[in-house]
Amino acid sequence: MNNEATATKQMKAYLTFKLNHEVFALGVDKVVEIMEVPRVTKVPKAPDYMKGVINLRGQVLPVIDTRIKFGLTPIELTKDHCIIVINMIIDEKTMYFGALVDQVLEVLEMDEETMLPTPNVNSKYDMRFIQGLLKEGDDFVMVLDIDHTFSIEEIEAIKENNQEQQRD
Amino acid sequence: MSKHDEVFREEALEQLEIAEQALLSFERSFDLQDIEEAFRSLHTFKGAAHIFSFKELGDFAHLIEYVLDGIRNKVIHNEPGITTKTLNYLDHLRKMMNESDQFTKTKKHKQILEEVNEIANHVIKTLKQNNQEKEEALLEADIDQEDQENISTYYASLNPTEPIDSGSFHPIFQIFEELADKTTLEIVEERDKNNEALISRWDLYISGQITKEDISAEFLFIEDEVTTSIHKVANFDLFKEMGFDELLKVLKKIPSEQKLEEITQYVSSLKDTLDTEESKQNTDKKQKKNSSLRVSSEKIDDLMNLVSELVTDQASLHLLASQSNNSQLEALAENIHRHIQQLRDISFDMTLVPVERMTGKFHRMVRDCALAMDKEVDFIVKGEKTELDKTFIETLSDPIMHMLRNCVDHGIETPEERIEKGKPVKGTITFDAFYSGTKVQIDIIDDGKGLSIPAIKNKAIEKGLITAEEALTDQEVFQLIFIPGFSTAQNVTDVSGRGVGMDVVKKNIESIHGSIDIHSKEGQGTTFTIKVPLTLSIIDGLLVKADDTHFIVPLAMVHKCYEVPYNLLANNVSKWITVDNEPHPFINIRKEMTLNTTPVPIKGMGINIQGRERSIILIVDEIIGNYQTVLKPISDYYKDQDFISGATILGDGSIALVLDINKLIEQEKLTNMIDEQ
Numbered sequence: 001m002n003n004e005a006t007a008t009k010q011m012k013a014y015l016t017f018k019l020n021h022e023v024f025a026l027g028v029d030k031v032v033e034i035m036e037v038p039r040v041t042k043v044p045k046a047p048d049y050m051k052g053v054i055n056l057r058g059q060v061l062p063v064i065d066t067r068i069k070f071g072l073t074p075i076e077l078t079k080d081h082c083i084i085v086i087n088m089i090i091d092e093k094t095m096y097f098g099a100l101v102d103q104v105l106e107v108l109e110m111d112e113e114t115m116l117p118t119p120n121v122n123s124k125y126d127m128r129f130i131q132g133l134l135k136e137g138d139d140f141v142m143v144l145d146i147d148h149t150f151s152i153e154e155i156e157a158i159k160e161n162n163q164e165q166q167r168d
Numbered sequence: 169m170s171k172h173d174e175v176f177r178e179e180a181l182e183q184l185e186i187a188e189q190a191l192l193s194f195e196r197s198f199d200l201q202d203i204e205e206a207f208r209s210l211h212t213f214k215g216a217a218h219i220f221s222f223k224e225l226g227d228f229a230h231l232i233e234y235v236l237d238g239i240r241n242k243v244i245h246n247e248p249g250i251t252t253k254t255l256n257y258l259d260h261l262r263k264m265m266n267e268s269d270q271f272t273k274t275k276k277h278k279q280i281l282e283e284v285n286e287i288a289n290h291v292i293k294t295l296k297q298n299n300q301e302k303e304e305a306l307l308e309a310d311i312d313q314e315d316q317e318n319i320s321t322y323y324a325s326l327n328p329t330e331p332i333d334s335g336s337f338h339p340i341f342q343i344f345e346e347l348a349d350k351t352t353l354e355i356v357e358e359r360d361k362n363n364e365a366l367i368s369r370w371d372l373y374i375s376g377q378i379t380k381e382d383i384s385a386e387f388l389f390i391e392d393e394v395t396t397s398i399h400k401v402a403n404f405d406l407f408k409e410m411g412f413d414e415l416l417k418v419l420k421k422i423p424s425e426q427k428l429e430e431i432t433q434y435v436s437s438l439k440d441t442l443d444t445e446e447s448k449q450n451t452d453k454k455q456k457k458n459s460s461l462r463v464s465s466e467k468i469d470d471l472m473n474l475v476s477e478l479v480t481d482q483a484s485l486h487l488l489a490s491q492s493n494n495s496q497l498e499a500l501a502e503n504i505h506r507h508i509q510q511l512r513d514i515s516f517d518m519t520l521v522p523v524e525r526m527t528g529k530f531h532r533m534v535r536d537c538a539l540a541m542d543k544e545v546d547f548i549v550k551g552e553k554t555e556l557d558k559t560f561i562e563t564l565s566d567p568i569m570h571m572l573r574n575c576v577d578h579g580i581e582t583p584e585e586r587i588e589k590g591k592p593v594k595g596t597i598t599f600d601a602f603y604s605g606t607k608v609q610i611d612i613i614d615d616g617k618g619l620s621i622p623a624i625k626n627k628a629i630e631k632g633l634i635t636a637e638e639a640l641t642d643q644e645v646f647q648l649i650f651i652p653g654f655s656t657a658q659n660v661t662d663v664s665g666r667g668v669g670m671d672v673v674k675k676n677i678e679s680i681h682g683s684i685d686i687h688s689k690e691g692q693g694t695t696f697t698i699k700v701p702l703t704l705s706i707i708d709g710l711l712v713k714a715d716d717t718h719f720i721v722p723l724a725m726v727h728k729c730y731e732v733p734y735n736l737l738a739n740n741v742s743k744w745i746t747v748d749n750e751p752h753p754f755i756n757i758r759k760e761m762t763l764n765t766t767p768v769p770i771k772g773m774g775i776n777i778q779g780r781e782r783s784i785i786l787i788v789d790e791i792i793g794n795y796q797t798v799l800k801p802i803s804d805y806y807k808d809q810d811f812i813s814g815a816t817i818l819g820d821g822s823i824a825l826v827l828d829i830n831k832l833i834e835q836e837k838l839t840n841m842i843d844e845q
Contacts, residue, residue, distance in 0.1 A: 038821075041717065041824075043764070043806055043811070046809050055817050055823055058476075058800075060800040060801070060803070061803075062806060064805070
C-alpha cells in the first residue's frame with residue numbers, strides 16, 4: 001500500500017500491552033483511549049469472548065476478551081486489567097469496541113522499517129493475527145493486525161470454532 | 169461533485185418535485201393555479217441552473233416553461249396527453265441532472281429536445297398572434313388600455329318627475345341597455361304605490377371602467393324628465409366582494425334616503441377587511457420567511473444524539489439529587505428535568521416529517537402504472553399531515569411503492585372486468601395514515617379482486633413452502649406471501665410480479681420495528697395495514713430486573729403485571745402458566761438467558777406482553793418502573809443476539825438491555841419446536 005510505503009521512513013507509535021506475560025503491540029492510530037474496567041453488563045446467550053457491554057460516556061461499547069480470542073484462558077478481572085478502546089473502519093462504517101487486556105505497558109516509537117516479518121516458527125499464538133515483530137532491546141514485541149484480529153468475520157469464525165469444541 | 173453542485177441539486181430536485189405535484193394536481197382538477205405553481209417552481213429551477221452555470225438544464229427548463237405557458241393560456245391545454253408529456257419532460261430534466269454530460273449527446277435527448285422545441289415554438293407563435301388580436305380588439309373598442317384595477321362602483325338614484333310606464337319605450341330603458349353593455353349593472357325599480365305598471369324610482373349599482381361624468385352624460389338627454397344623483401361609492405368592483413348580493417337585498421327593503429349611507433358603511437367595513445387581509449398576508453409572508461430553514465440532516469442527528477445524552481445525564485442527576493438530601497439541588501434537578509423534557513419534545517418534532525413527503529411520488533407512480541396497465545384508478549390520500557420520523561419515511565417509501573404497484577397490477581381489475589362484476593369502472597386505492605397510540609398506522613386499501621386463498625395455498629404447496637395437509641387459518645395463508653420467492657402473479661409483468669418484493673417489504677418494515685398485516689376478501693379488495701412506532705430513538709419502557717441484569721420492555725406492549733412465585737414455574741414442564749384463570753405461555757428470563765449469578769428469589773413478577781403473533785407472560789425478578797429509554801445500538805458484534813434490540817444507560821451509569829419481545833417469542837417458538845421433535 002502506498003500509505004505504508006511513504007510512512008516507512010517515519011517513526012510509528014505503538015502501544016504495548018501484556019497478554020498472559022507476553023508483550024503485544026498495536027498501532028496507536030487505532031487506539032481511542034485506555035480505560036479501567038468499569039461494570040460490564042453481560043449480554044445473554046453471547047459467546048464467551050464477548051465479555052459484555054460497557055457505558056463509555058453514554059455510548060454502549062462492546063468488550064472483547066482478547067485472551068479468549070487468542071485461545072488463552074479467560075481473563076479473571078483484577079485492578080490491573082485495562083480496556084483499550086479501539087476504532088476500526090469496516091465497510092466504511094466506524095466500529096468502536098473495547099479490547100480487554102491484562103496490562104497496558106507503554107507507547108513505543110519505532111521506525112517502521114525495523115519491523116520484522118512474522119517468523120514461521122510454531123508458536124502458541126495464532127500467527128495469522130500478527131503483522132510482524134518489533135525488536136525492543138533483547139525482546140520481541142508482536143504487532144497485531146487489528147483489522148484482521150477483530151473483524152466481525154473473524155469473531156464469527158471463533159464462535160464456530162468454539163461451538164465445534166463444545167460439540168467435541 | 170462540488171459543494172455548490174450539491175446545494176443546487178437539493179434545491180433543484182425539490183423544485184421539480186413541486187412542479188410534478190402541481191401537474192398531477194392539475195390533471196385531476198384542471199385548476200390553472202396548479203399550472204402557475206408548476207411554472208413558478210420551474211422558473212426557480214431555471215434561475216438556479218443558470219446561477220450554477222448548468223446552461224443545458226436551464227435552457228431545457230426554459231422550454232418546458234413555454235409548454236406550461238401554452239397550457240396556462242389555453243393554447244395547448246386540450247391537446248391529449250399534454251400533462252403526461254410535460255411530466256416526461258420533467259423526468260428528462262431529472263435524468264439530465266443525474267446522468268453524465270454525455271447524456272445530452274444521446275439520440276433520445278435530441279428527440280425530446282426537438283419535441284419540446286416544437287411545442288414551445290407553436291406556443292410562442294400562437295401567443296404572439298393572440299396578443300396582436302387582443303390589442304386590436306382593445307383599440308377597436310376604443311377603451312384606453314387601462315389597468316383592470318381602475319374599476320369603480322357607483323350608486324345612482326333616478327327620480328322621474330312623472331312616473332314612467334315600464335311597458336313604454338321611454339329612452340331611459342335604452343340608456344340602461346347601453347350602460348349594461350359597458351358595465352356591471354344592477355337595477356332596482358321602485359313601483360308606484362297606486363299603479364304597479366308605473367316606476368317611480370330607480371336605484372342603479374354600476375361598476376366598471378367608467379367615470380362619474382360618463383354616467384351623467386348618458387342621462388343628459390332626459391335631464392328634464394329624470395333627476396339623477398350619482399355617487400362614487402368605491403374605487404373597486406363591489407360586485408366581486410363578499411356579501412354584496414346580500415347588501416342589495418337589504419337595500420331593497422330600506423327607505424331611499426338611507427341607501428347611500430348603508431352602502432358607504434358596507435364599503436368602509438370592506439376596506440377594514442381588505443386592510444387586515446392585506447396586512448395578514450404580509451405578516452404571513454414574514455412568518456413564512458422565518459418558518460422554514462434548511463438544515464442538514466446530520467446536524468439534526470447530532471442534535472438528537474446530544475439530547476439523548478442529556479436525557480441520560482438527567483437521569484443520573486435525578487438519582488444523585490434524590491440521594492443528596494439537598495432540597496435546593498433537588499429543585500434544580502427538577503427544573504432541569506422539565507427543560508430537558510421540553511428540549512426533547514422539540515428536537516423530536518424536528519425529526520418528524522409529514523407523510524406527504526412520500527405520497528407525492530405515489531400519486532405519480534399509481535397514475536403511470538394505471539396508464540401502463542390500461543386500468544382506471546383513483547388514488548386517494550388521507551392523513552398526509554401525519555408525521556413520522558424522517559428515516560422511517562425513507563425506509564417505508566420503497567415498500568409502499570411496491571405495494572401500491574401490486575395493488576394496481578394484481579389488485580385492481582381491468583375496466584371490463586369491473587363492469588362485469590358490477591363494480592364502479594374506476595378502481596380506488598386509498599392510502600390512509602393516522603396516529604394509533606404510540607404508533608402510526610398506514611392502511612393501503614384497494615377495492616380490487618382481493619387475495620385468493622386457494623391460489624396462494626396452491627402456489628405455496630407448489631413451491632414446497634407448505635404441505636397440502638396443513639390446515640392454515642386465512643391469516644396464516646396471507647402471511648405466506650411474505651415468504652421470500654413467493655409471487656402469485658400468473659404472468660410476470662414489467663410492473664410487478666418479479667417474485668422479489670413482499671418479503672423485502674416485510675423486512676424493511678420490520679427493520680424499523682414496524683409490522684404489516686393483511687386483510688382481504690376475495691372479490692372485494694385487500695387492506696394492508698402497516699404499523700410503525702413514531703420514533704425509535706427514545707421509547708417509553710418498563711425497567712425490569714432478572715438476576716443481576718436490567719432489561720427494558722417496550723411499555724406499549726405491556727398489558728398487565730402479576731406476582732408470580734418462582735416455585736410455580738419450577739415444576740412446570742408445560743411452559744404454560746395460569747393467570748386470571750386463563751392459561752398463558754410464559755418465558756422465564758432467568759432460564760431463557762441462563763442468568764444464575766444470584767439465587768432465585770421466592771417471588772417473581774409476570775408481565776403479560778402482547779406480542780405481534782401472540783401474547784406471553786415474561787417472568788422476571790422485579791419490576792422497577794417506567795423508564796424513558798434512550799435506545800443505543802448494541803454493535804454488530806452482537807448481531808446474533810437479535811432478541812436484544814439495543815441498550816440504554818441507566819441513571820447510575822450501568823446498562824440495561826432492551827428486549828425485542830417479538831424476536832424473543834419467535835425464538836422461543838423455535839426452541840419449542842426443536843424440543844418437541
